[in-house]
Amino acid sequence: MNGVHDMGGMHGFGPVTPEANEPVFHAPWEGRVLALRRAAGAWRRWNIDAGRHTIETLPPAEYLRLSYYEKWFESTIKLVLGAGLVTQRELETGCRDPAVPVATPPLTADKVLPAIMAGGPTLREISATPRFAAGQAVRARDINPVGHTRLPRYVRGRRGTIECDHGAHVFPDSNAKFEGENPQYLYTVRFAARELWGEAANPADAVYLDLWEDYLDAV
Amino acid sequence: MAHDHAHEHDPHDHDHGQAMPETALRVKALESLLVEKGLVDPAALDAIVDAYENRIGPRNGARIVARAWTDPDYKARLMKDATAAIAEFGYSGAQGEHMVVVENTPAVHNLVVCTLCSCYPWPVLGLPPVWYKSSAYRSRAVIDPRGVLRDFGLSLPDDVAVRVWDSTAEIRYLVLPERPAGTEGLGTEALADLVTRDAMVGTAKVAGP
Numbered sequence: 081m082n083g084v085h086d087m088g089g090m091h092g093f094g095p096v097t098p099e100a101n102e103p104v105f106h107a108p109w110e111g112r113v114l115a116l117r118r119a120a121g122a123w124r125r126w127n128i129d130a131g132r133h134t135i136e137t138l139p140p141a142e143y144l145r146l147s148y149y150e151k152w153f154e155s156t157i158k159l160v161l162g163a164g165l166v167t168q169r170e171l172e173t174g175c176r177d178p179a180v181p182v183a184t185p186p187l188t189a190d191k192v193l194p195a196i197m198a199g200g201p202t203l204r205e206i207s208a209t210p211r212f213a214a215g216q217a218v219r220a221r222d223i224n225p226v227g228h229t230r231l232p233r234y235v236r237g238r239r240g241t242i243e244c245d246h247g248a249h250v251f252p253d254s255n256a257k258f259e260g261e262n263p264q265y266l267y268t269v270r271f272a273a274r275e276l277w278g279e280a281a282n283p284a285d286a287v288y289l290d291l292w293e294d295y296l297d298a299v
Numbered sequence: 300m301a302h303d304h305a306h307e308h309d310p311h312d313h314d315h316g317q318a319m320p321e322t323a324l325r326v327k328a329l330e331s332l333l334v335e336k337g338l339v340d341p342a343a344l345d346a347i348v349d350a351y352e353n354r355i356g357p358r359n360g361a362r363i364v365a366r367a368w369t370d371p372d373y374k375a376r377l378m379k380d381a382t383a384a385i386a387e388f389g390y391s392g393a394q395g396e397h398m399v400v401v402e403n404t405p406a407v408h409n410l411v412v413c414t415l416c417s418c419y420p421w422p423v424l425g426l427p428p429v430w431y432k433s434s435a436y437r438s439r440a441v442i443d444p445r446g447v448l449r450d451f452g453l454s455l456p457d458d459v460a461v462r463v464w465d466s467t468a469e470i471r472y473l474v475l476p477e478r479p480a481g482t483e484g485l486g487t488e489a490l491a492d493l494v495t496r497d498a499m500v501g502t503a504k505v506a507g508p
Contacts, residue, residue, distance in 0.1 A: 088414030088465065089442040093435040096450040098497070102428050104352045109323040112330055113424075115347035119339040129470075132416055148417060148432045153326055160329075165338055174328050176336045183337035192346035195356070199392035202469040230467045232414055234441065246397065246470055268399075271403050273461075277442055284460035287441050290468035 081226050082233060084140040089234040089277070099254040110149040117156045118195075122187035125163035128200060129256035134158045139173040204263035210293075212267060216242045217299040220269070220291065228256035231295045235287075238275050239299060243268040243288060251292055264293045356425035359390045360473055361494035363423060365487040367400075368478045378402065381473065385423060395422035395471050401464060402475040403501070408459050410448070410501035411473045412440035413466040420471035424496055433501065441465055472482040474499050479507035 105111040121131070134155035138146070146154065160166050170177055187195060212218060222237040223229075223270075230252050244267065251262040269291050273281035333339045363385055367374040377384040382473035385391065400422060401409040413419065414437050419427035430436055439447050444461045448454070455461065464472045476498040479483035482490060485508070 084413065086415055087434055087438040088412075088440075090434075090438040091442075093433070093438050096430050096433065096436045096439070096447055096502075098430045098502075104356070104426055105348075106429075107323065107383060109326040111348040111352065112326050112344060114351065115344035116330055116333065116339060118347050119343050120333060123338065135416065144434065148429070150322060153322065153329075160333070166332060166336065170332060170336075171329075174332060176332060177488070180336070182335075185337060185340040185343065187343045188340050189342035190345040192343050193350060193354075195393075196347075196350055197392040199394070199396040201396040205375065208304065230415060232465070232467065234414075246468075249397075249468060252468075266470070268470070276383075282445070282457060282461065284458065285444065285462070286460070287465060289462045289465045290470045292468070 081136060081228065082224055084143050085136045086233050101140075105149075113149045113153045113156065117152055117159075117185045119185065120156065120160055120165065121164060122185070122195070123163070124186075125165065127158050127255055127258075128259065129250075129252040131155065131159060132252075133256045134162075136228065137146055156246055163195065203246075204248050204250060204261065206248040206263050206265075208265075210245050210265045210267075212242045212265070212293070212296065212298065214242050214244050216294045217244055218267075218269060219299050221222070221297055223295075225289045227253060229253050229295075231291060232289070234276060235269075235271055235289060235291075236275045238271055240269040240271040240275070242291075243270045245288060246290065249292070253292075253294070265292055266292050267296070269296070309439070351421075351426050355390075355422060357423075357494075357496035357499065358422035358491070359388065359425075360420070360496070360499045361491040362388060362487070363390075363400075363473070364475060364494045364499065365490035366476055368490055369487055370483075374475075377475070385473075390422040392422055395420045397470045398423070398473060399470055400473050400475050401462065403477050403504075405477070406459060407462060407467075407474075408455055408501065409462045409464060410440060410444050410450075411464045411466065411474060412437060414438070414441055415467060418466035418469075418471065420473050423473055424499060428496070448466040448502060451497065453503060472502040476503075476505045479505050481507040 135151050174265045219239050246266045248263040249266040252261050254262040268288050271287050273285035367377050381400040381404050417427050417432040423426050441463050444463050460492050498505045
């Protein structure tokens with residue numbers, strides 16, 4: 081979707097202001113949000129792409145106003161409601177529906193580190209061969225899907241060069257809609273800074289993106 | 300009243316996590332509900348927080364860098380298959396399932412960003428700092444990387460090529476910084492002490508001892 085989250089190349093947000101000796105969490109609730117999202121995610125009722133899309137679909141002004149962990153919290157509420165893990169009434173009252181039996185959590189403390197270490201690899205085996213080869217010229221498609229996509233606006237319609245392929249990976253555009261993993265080849269594509277930003281850019285500079293086959297056309 | 304006080308924070312403070320108290324209360328309420336329903340184990344929540352506060356952080360990445368500086372065979376493995384070479388140290392998994400290392404040289408400077416969200420190589424760097432997640436960094440890193448580097452106090456000559464890596468898929472990037480002069484006699488732990496998180500994202504160079 082052409083959301084405010086797709087902010088590569090925008091102006092007006094001011095300088096980057098690093099914080100000296102920044103703590104991992106600025107308040108305990110931030111860590112709890114991270115943990116709640118991961119522990120609730122162990123029910124496997126959603127995937128990483130659907131999770132990202134719930135953040136992108138926050139109202140644009142909210143998206144910009146909320147901190148990172150506030151966005152995660154709001155999207156976690158949407159996810160647990162959408163998955164039917166909790167009801168709106170339970171959220172509003174803070175009390176569980178006594179008609180629903182108490183569940184057994186899939187993620188227990190002893191499983192946390194193994195689960196983190198395993199992660200969620202997105203590489204898949206497919207029988208197709210890659211459509212593009214290193215060094216080949218490509219153009220990012222000029223598409224405007226209303227759902228989740230990982231093709232940023234700032235490269236759409238621009239020419240790049242295939243740097244390498246990473247094998248076939250889960251395709252976020254379909255996975256976010258629970259329409260299947262649709263694994264396809266993923267490529268690192270090099271775009272010259274001048275192709276993206278015009279003649280004022282340094283001719284030596286480039287931006288590299290990881291783009292799926294469905295995002296690309298041969299030139 | 301605490302509620303009113305929270306609204307006195309300006310948006311800048313807010314971006315740095317000074318949340319309104321009601322956010323903390325709402326998070327607590329959701330946690331209580333999920334625990335009461337048996338959906339999450341509170342001990343698992345503690346273990347997740349502990350992992351990212353105490354176990355998984357930029358020291359992991361610094362050890363990788365120090366090893367690559369001192370062991371040419373390791374560096375060759377790291378550049379060829381970073382995921383496997385990083386796993387030799389026991390670092391793997393969530394948000395680092397598929398790793399690529401990009402090397403800074405006198406002619407090339409690499410910078411990592413995620414313009415669409417805040418993807419970051421957690422197993423080697425831990426959770427991202429606020430600036431990495433900020434709209435300012437995400438918007439400008441691709442269009443004005445040299446200006447962003449100047450925000451960090453790093454001015455690059457025009458003839459050094461800047462390569463920006465926008466983490467649009469599940470590939471995660473770690474910058475292998477240049478080894479500073481004057482470190483010839485140092486061991487890997489002393490070298491790792493010099494390697495900063497920012498140098499491994501590409502917003503800084505590693506300073507000598």
